[in-house]
Amino acid sequence: MMSEAQPIHLQATDASPRASETERHCFEALAASTHDMVAILDTSGQRLYVNPAFRALFGDAAASPGANSFAQVHPEDRVRVSRLFRSVAQDGRGQRAEYRVHDRFGAVRYLESQSNVIECHCGSARRVVVVSRDTTARRQMEDELRRLRDDLERRIVERTAELSETNLRLERTVCELRVAHRELREREEDSRRTLARERELNEMKLRFVSMASHEFRTPLAMILSASDLLRDYDARLPPEERREMLDDIHGAVWRLTEMLDEVLTLSRADAGRLDFKPQPMPVLEFCRALLAERSRACGGSHRFTLDAAPAEEIRLIDEKLLRLSLDNLLANAARYSPTGSEVRLAVNFTDQETVFEVIDQGIGIPDADQPRIFETFFRAGNVGCTPGTGLGLAIVDRALRRHQGQIRCISALGQGTRMEIRLPRGGEAQHAATEGGGAGSNRHV
Incomplete structure (x- = not known):
């Protein structure tokens, strides 16, 4: 690197030999007191003067007058x-330069030099003064700092790459853990549902056994008792009593058949084999016929009315399906209502749906039991000894x-029950039910 400097003009103010000698001693004393290297060269590059610092670095041979000033410069910089x-x-313009040299021991040193031209005795002679400073230590420090910086940057890059790879591994691990956790929760939920289903099935089995042992025992006992009497005393029984026993047997068989039909119907429904075949039908005509049938089945014990x-x-x-639904509701209404009370079937038509309501004056359903009344084999806690499955x-x-x-279901304990059914009108809902198996949402309101 070079930078320009203006030439220095030295003009003696006292031309006597004593004055010149004094100036020379002053210059040499000044040059000897600095750690920088000072050399005076003629315009051809021959050394005319060097200070002690120069001699210490390059040796006596290089410092001798007339020595080649470029011999110690590194060949690549010479x-x-x-x-x-x-x-x-x-040109007479000073320059700054940085270059390499070989010292007295052959070692490479770095110098930073400032060259200036001086003219003495009114321009009669031109000399080049070169002031140099050994920057080897600074350059070595800079090189070391550069090496450390490069090494640090390399290590940062390597460490960053390692951290990135580690982060990717951690992200993959986190994703795998999340997937595993989700699968574990799903399995846990499946296990919980399975366990709940097993408990429900066990509870249903217990309810079925309890129902069967109670509900089947009574008609079977009646059949057995009546058949024994007919077998042992048939010839001695009056015709009226014999017919009454046969009616009891017929009623018990009908009751057993009804319970078996209920179990089979529920089984078909749970297996998805409950047929659905909607057809145009006169609703009120159907309801009148159904009420008449139910009244005959109850033997006139209740008043069935249509509203x-x-x-x-x-x-x-x-x-x-409508007969299955309404007949069960009418039977329940009569079963849990006082003899002689009214059981009312109300029908209302709207543009969107058909609404049926079965209203009784019976014992009602406790609030705590109402959420469970549609469960299989469940019976409210206030039914007492009233038969039912x-x-x-x-x-x-x-x-x-x-x-x-x-x-x-709208019910209050001791104040009767109102069961309301809403069937959607038109072919769209029926078609959806046929296609999708009929698992409607919000079926309990």
């Missing part, structure tokens, strides 16, 4: 330094699912 020197000597507008409506309904409302629930219908 041409450049020589060219710069000639430029300074010719509906006089105008008939033709609606697209599965008659079998706990299957009726479960069957109604399954039938309404196939019909995309909804059911709502």
Whole structure:
């Protein structure tokens, strides 16, 4: 590196030999007191003077007058330094340069030099003064700092790459853990559902055994007792008493058949084999016939009434499923109501749905039991000794699912019960039920 400096003009103010000698001693004393190397060269590059610092670095041979000033310059820098020197000597403009040299021991040293031209005795002679400073230690420090910096940067890059790889591994591990945790939770949830289902099935089995042992025992005992009497005393029994016993046997068999039909119907519904075939039907005509049948089945113990507008409506309904639903509700209403009380079937038609309501004056359902009344084999806690299987409302629930219908229970203990059924009107809901198996949402309102 070179930078320019203006030439220095030295003009003696006292030309006597004593004055010149004094100036020379002052210059030498000044040059000897500095740690920088000072050399005076002629314009051809021959050394005319060097200070002790120069001699200490390069040795006596290199410091002798007339020595080649470029002999100690590093071969790779020699041409450049020589060219710069000639430029300074010719143009008279000072330059700064950095280059390498070989010291007295052959070691490579770094110098930083400032060259200036001086002219003495009114320009009669031109000399080049070169002041040099040994920057080897600084360069070594800079090189070491550069090496340390490069090494640090390399280590940072390597460490960053390692951290990135570690981070990727951690992210993959976290993802794997999340997947494993999700699978574990799913398995846990599956196990919980399976366990709950097993408990439900066990509870259903216990309820079925309890129901079967109680509900089947009574008609079977009646059949056995009546058949024994007929076998042993048939000839001695009056015709009226014999016919009464046969009626008891017929009623018991009918009751057993009804319970078995309920179990089979529920089984078909849970297996998805409950048929759904909606057809146009006169709703009010159907309801009147159903009420008449139920009244005959109850032997006139209750008053079954129809509450509906006089105008008939033709609606697209599965008659079998509707009969299954309404007949169970009417039977329950009569079973849990006082003898002689009214059981009312209300029918209402809207543009969107057909609404049926079965209203009784019975014992009602406790609030705590109402959320469970559609469970299989469940019976409310206030039924007492009233016979029943706990299957009726479960069957109604399954039938309404196939019909995309909804059911709502409104009841208060001791104040009767109102069961409300809503069936969607038109072919869209029925078609959806047929295609999708009828698992309607919000079936309990």
